[in-house]
Amino acid sequence: MRPFMKRVLCVLAILLAATAVFARGAAEDPDHVNLTFRQNDPPDETGGLFDSVDEFSEMHDRISVNVESVPWGDALDQFIRESHAGGGPDVLQLAFVWTADLGRDDLVMNLDSLIAADPPGAGLDGFLGTELGTVDGSIYGIPWTVDTFTIAYRPDLFEEAGISEFPDTWEEFFEAAVVLSEPAGQYGFGFPAGSGSDSGMWFLVNYYLWSHDKFLVEEHNGEWRIGVTEADIEEAMRNFNAFFESGASPRTLIGIDSWGNPELVGGLARGDFAMSFFPPATFRASQEQAGGVLETAMVPRGSVRRVSHLGGRALAINPNTDHPEEAWELLQHLISRDTFEVYPQFPAQVPALGELEFGPGEQGYADQLPHAITFDQYIRSPAPVSGMWAATNRHFGSVYSGERTPAQAASALIAELEELLFD
Amino acid sequence: MRDMSTRRHRQRSLHSWRRTIRPYLLVGPGIAILAAFFLLPSLYNIWLSFFDISLFEIRTGGTFIGIDNYLRLLGQPRFGRVLYNTVFWLTFVTVLIRLVAGLALALLINSDTIRRWRLSSVSRSCVLLPWVTPEVVAVAAWQWLLHPRFGAVSQILMQIGVLDEGIPVFVQTSTVWLGIITILVWRELPFVTISLLAGLQSIPTELYECAHVEGASKVQAFRHITLPLLRPVLAVITLLITIWTFNNFLYVWLATRGGPGSFTQVLATELYTQAFTNYRLGFGASMGVVMTLAMVLFSLVYFRTVFRRSMDDR
Numbered sequence: 001m002r003p004f005m006k007r008v009l010c011v012l013a014i015l016l017a018a019t020a021v022f023a024r025g026a027a028e029d030p031d032h033v034n035l036t037f038r039q040n041d042p043p044d045e046t047g048g049l050f051d052s053v054d055e056f057s058e059m060h061d062r063i064s065v066n067v068e069s070v071p072w073g074d075a076l077d078q079f080i081r082e083s084h085a086g087g088g089p090d091v092l093q094l095a096f097v098w099t100a101d102l103g104r105d106d107l108v109m110n111l112d113s114l115i116a117a118d119p120p121g122a123g124l125d126g127f128l129g130t131e132l133g134t135v136d137g138s139i140y141g142i143p144w145t146v147d148t149f150t151i152a153y154r155p156d157l158f159e160e161a162g163i164s165e166f167p168d169t170w171e172e173f174f175e176a177a178v179v180l181s182e183p184a185g186q187y188g189f190g191f192p193a194g195s196g197s198d199s200g201m202w203f204l205v206n207y208y209l210w211s212h213d214k215f216l217v218e219e220h221n222g223e224w225r226i227g228v229t230e231a232d233i234e235e236a237m238r239n240f241n242a243f244f245e246s247g248a249s250p251r252t253l254i255g256i257d258s259w260g261n262p263e264l265v266g267g268l269a270r271g272d273f274a275m276s277f278f279p280p281a282t283f284r285a286s287q288e289q290a291g292g293v294l295e296t297a298m299v300p301r302g303s304v305r306r307v308s309h310l311g312g313r314a315l316a317i318n319p320n321t322d323h324p325e326e327a328w329e330l331l332q333h334l335i336s337r338d339t340f341e342v343y344p345q346f347p348a349q350v351p352a353l354g355e356l357e358f359g360p361g362e363q364g365y366a367d368q369l370p371h372a373i374t375f376d377q378y379i380r381s382p383a384p385v386s387g388m389w390a391a392t393n394r395h396f397g398s399v400y401s402g403e404r405t406p407a408q409a410a411s412a413l414i415a416e417l418e419e420l421l422f423d
Numbered sequence: 424m425r426d427m428s429t430r431r432h433r434q435r436s437l438h439s440w441r442r443t444i445r446p447y448l449l450v451g452p453g454i455a456i457l458a459a460f461f462l463l464p465s466l467y468n469i470w471l472s473f474f475d476i477s478l479f480e481i482r483t484g485g486t487f488i489g490i491d492n493y494l495r496l497l498g499q500p501r502f503g504r505v506l507y508n509t510v511f512w513l514t515f516v517t518v519l520i521r522l523v524a525g526l527a528l529a530l531l532i533n534s535d536t537i538r539r540w541r542l543s544s545v546s547r548s549c550v551l552l553p554w555v556t557p558e559v560v561a562v563a564a565w566q567w568l569l570h571p572r573f574g575a576v577s578q579i580l581m582q583i584g585v586l587d588e589g590i591p592v593f594v595q596t597s598t599v600w601l602g603i604i605t606i607l608v609w610r611e612l613p614f615v616t617i618s619l620l621a622g623l624q625s626i627p628t629e630l631y632e633c634a635h636v637e638g639a640s641k642v643q644a645f646r647h648i649t650l651p652l653l654r655p656v657l658a659v660i661t662l663l664i665t666i667w668t669f670n671n672f673l674y675v676w677l678a679t680r681g682g683p684g685s686f687t688q689v690l691a692t693e694l695y696t697q698a699f700t701n702y703r704l705g706f707g708a709s710m711g712v713v714m715t716l717a718m719v720l721f722s723l724v725y726f727r728t729v730f731r732r733s734m735d736d737r
Contacts, residue, residue, distance in 0.1 A: 084482055101479060195685070252572065252594065254682075384701060386701070394684055397683045398683065400684075402596055403685075
């Protein structure tokens with residue numbers, strides 16, 4: 001190469017390197033902190049969450065927050081993989097049932113010192129469900145929102161069918177669903193009956209079993225055991241399968257895992273279904289489409305009680321974060337009253353929850369919440385909740401599709417629960 | 424004089440050493456990349472399969488249990504069903520359909536009629552269309568097409584009076600495999616068609632002309648010229664699509680997630696369920712090892728029989 005060309009290339013290389021160094025220096029203020037917050041809800045359920053995060057960034061000159069969205073179905077696996085590799089978001093949203101599992105292996109940060117230095121909200125006692133994020137007396141996640149499912153319905157279709165009272169027991173509920181299915185093209189009950197590992201069928205099955213005072217697994221005299229018999233499971237399978245066999249529910253629902261599926265949300269809004277089964281955010285999406293005609297009612301009563309689950313989301317901090325104090329500041333902002341003014345979810349703090357104003361048609365949630373219990377018993381058991389969840393959906397699905405009889409499926413489900421609990 | 428001779432000798436040996444080392448330097452980075460991204464993860468997977476380890480315990484490590492994961496896997500009653508689904512429905516049926524339909528399409532595109540009507544380019548582009556569609560999009564589109572209430576297929580069949588009501592293809596045990604096979608074949612057929620088309624176009628036309636002069640019919644020409652000369656291409660394609668399909672996770676997972684119930688669960692989806700839903704990473708790893716061994720065994724048998732014979736015939 002000629003000397004002149006060599007010199008030109010050298011100058012160009014130096015200029016390029018200098019530009020890269022200065023550009024990097026200009027973009028990165030050493031005092032500036034970039035945080036990543038990960039949430040898992042679909043866009044129609046996030047409401048003003050993004051605005052609240054933007055507001056936090058505006059209030060803090062040296063902190064910027066990037067919001068990532070990962071669907072619930074992938075969120076746990078993805079975070080575990082990232083966490084093991086030393087990465088992941090700084091602050092993340094978790095399902096209540098995940099926090100203890102992650103905390104046990106230090107995959108989320110122990111928050112004790114941060115709580116001691118700057119307690120969240122009006123103090124930790126003011127939060128519902130803190131026991132779900134507690135491992136060996138230490139807190140690993142701050143409860144953020146709570147919810148439960150109720151039955152959402154169309155009063156106009158009830159009136160047309162001549163049903164004046166909302167059904168009280170599971171038997172009455174089934175009978176009403178059959179009556180409501182009589183008009184052509186209309187079905188009584190729409191619910192997520194899919195066999196997927198995160199299908200909403202899990203909640204219905206547990207509400208049914210709990211209402212008869214049965215639990216899939218339970219602690220008895222310090223020992224863990226299966227809390228249901230094959231006959232209990234078989235009966236539950238027969239009862240839910242009856243919705244399909246009687247024509248009260250279309251068989252297409254056997255392929256639907258999510259309660260937020262457009263077929264359910266739009267189906268109730270259009271009047272394809274007379275009743276469905278939703279958490280609050282999904283109900284609001286359906287209510288908006290229906291023009292405000294929907295109502296909610298408590299879930300049916302079993303032989304012992306009427307019960308649903310107290311679910312919700314917790315916020316946790318990734319132990320891999322370089323900025324734990326700033327992450328804690330963001331977390332505090334997310335659980336604040338300011339956030340819940342724009343974020344349409346029920347806060348997990350008791351004082352704020354007490355001041356809740358339920359929207360039109362949401363009386364069912366107000367009535368149901370005091371009857372909601374957490375999955376605490378399942379979370380404390382040696383069987384992973386996600387494993388029980390997946391097995392339950394799979395075996396109920398095998399009955400709906402005709403792959404197995406209720407007796408065969410019940411036996412297989414008990415065997416799998418035993419494997420998860422004792423193996 | 425002696426200095427010069429020594430220097431020349433040194434230069435020669437240096438040159439010779441460089442010539443010896445150069446090939447290793449050239450292939451070294453490639454081998455290093457293969458080792459880092461394929462060999463090490465595979466060895467780690469084998470290592471994990473001997474442990475009782477949950478997804479949460481990767482950092483802390485699990486308990487060494489020897490071959491217990493393998494014994495448990497082979498002793499599970501549902502493993503037989505999952506293996507049958509993988510080998511028969513997912514792999515054998517779809518590979519067979521793709522080979523037959525791919526050959527038929529390739530013959531059609533290569534035919535004189537298509538050439539005479541100047542449709543060769545258009546037909547080749549049309550065949551390639553599914554191949555450029557991402558799998559996720561293909562599955563979502565087919566799910567909507569086959570939806571029993573809103574899907575175009577059901578609507579058309581109901582309007583022309585073939586059906587009274589739509590068929591919920593993906594939730595009935597009688598139709599669910601048909602749905603998965605339809606999507607998989609639609610999306611993966613172009614690879615077979617285009618490969619066989621290339622094979623057909625490499626057959627000298629003189630052979631067909633000779634056969635025609637000798638009085639051979641079209642069927643005889645196909646049987647005695649086309650098929651034997653396509654055999655090497657067919658052998659390679661069959662091997663490749665069998666391995667790809669046997670290990671495939673996407674189509675079943677996106678279409679049914681192994682359901683309804685566990686009716687369409689295949690090895691890849693079962694592995695995912697065990698490792699990432701039940702958190703049994705070691706058990707899932709043992710399934711991965713069994714899947715790899717099955718394909719290694721298949722490839723060895725295939726190489727020693729079909730593949731070698733096809734190449735020898737050539």
